[in-house]
Amino acid sequence: MENGSEPNLSLYDRLGGQNGIQSVVEIFYGKIKDDSRVSHYFRNIDYSKLIEHQTVFLSFATGGPDYYTGRSLKQSHEHLKITPAHFDDVLGHLSDSLIESGVTGSDxxxxxxxxxxxxxxxTLDIKKSSV
Ligand code: HEM
Structure with missing residues (x-):
């Protein structure tokens, strides 16, 4: 990503803004679909909607202009009973997708x-708080 070394930009901008984040998210869900350790969680999911919600969430979380108005992450994941190990697997795919997109290690x-x-x-240890 071309903006990766510009320290004055927000993390959102360094990730390439909405378009950059959406392309990372698309790579990310491609990896999830191919990984039998975690793909079963995503059966019968509307991927285009998921990509849209995940892009807005990550844009919001990294300091972009979007405001995430979706369900809390606790609400949208509680029924999935995600194990801590599977959470780590999914974050590993996100990390690999960021690397492939040219995002710097520090970002x-x-x-x-x-x-x-x-x-x-x-995850299964869900605590009593809302995101
Ligand atoms: C910090 C990590 C994660 C973030 C930021 C995140 C974010 C999101 C967001 C924003 C949505 C859309 C919620 C909605 O439409 O209401 C979503 C849905 C979903 N996430 Fe995650 N997620 C994360 C980790 C995981 C993990 C580890 C798994 C499974 C192993 C997972 C599985 C799913 C599934 C299956 C859905 C669709 C749920 C449905 O439509 O019923 N997510 N996630």
Missing amino acids: IVQVLALLLPLKARM
């Missing part, structure tokens, strides 16, 4: 640092 660490705190409330 990847920043994205993961935003998402890792969600693990406790989105």
